[in-house]
Amino acid sequence: MTTAEGDVFAIRTSQDVVIVRQEVRARAVKAGLGLVDQTKIITAASELARNTLDYGGGGTVVMEAIEANGRRGVRLTFEDHGPGIADIELAMKDGYTSGQGLGLGLGGSRRLANEFFIESRIGEGTKVVITRWK
Amino acid sequence: MERIPILAMGKALLITIQVDMHDRLALALEEDLTNRIASTGARGVLIDISSLEIVDSFIGRMLDNIAAVSRVLDAETVVVGMRPAVAITLVELGLSLTGVKTALNVERGMALLRSQCATRRGTHDHRRG
16 A cells, blocks of 8 residues: 655644645545545544544644555544543444534544544543545 | 625525635524524525535534524524535434425525415414414
8 A cells, every 4th residue: 555645734723624624625536536425534524623623622634645456545644632532432422422512523434434443542642544445 | 703694585584605614603603693583583594505515513513503593583494405415424424404404405495485484474373363
């Protein structure tokens, strides 16, 4: 698998969440994703960027164009140094939220991605990686 | 701060969302619209989202809230113009907008509002009579 150099974007304000959506869209189009797949990865990115902001106290996203077995795709890595998630299984459940949200962000973005990875340590932060292939 | 414009047309309020809204802008729209319904006595609200490339859980919740609040203030809300890719994504995300009436386009949305308002007016008259 080849990975192009990733671009890093800061997520500090709700305006940054809008920028993340626009940048993910540009990369999804470039990777040749169809309209529905573009919409899915942009929506998942929006959910995860908001989580990074609201629950992680801000952080970053790395956007990569990837290629494997002749398929192109987009990989997004969201990282924060917030309080971390105590019970990941519970946090993944639809309807569960520790804040003001609807509790659809993590579970929903997993459904919208082809690959989903989450890692979190209490007091250290959370990392979520999603990939959508063409 | 920028605002989403709200147009009044007869007894209806029209909103066309043409920008990629950040969360605070969405909250401001919810608040502005609630005030406008109360101040104008509008009976219907039509929200055109045909320009929106995505609807995430935040915007989805905003639409749900607007519909719920306007119902309490005696107005009906119709959301029109949702793109097919957005609809597919929204359902997969886990949001089905059960509290929101939808129509394919502005024309059908206005027709739906007119028939809703007519029915409700009829009911009110009946009660009064």
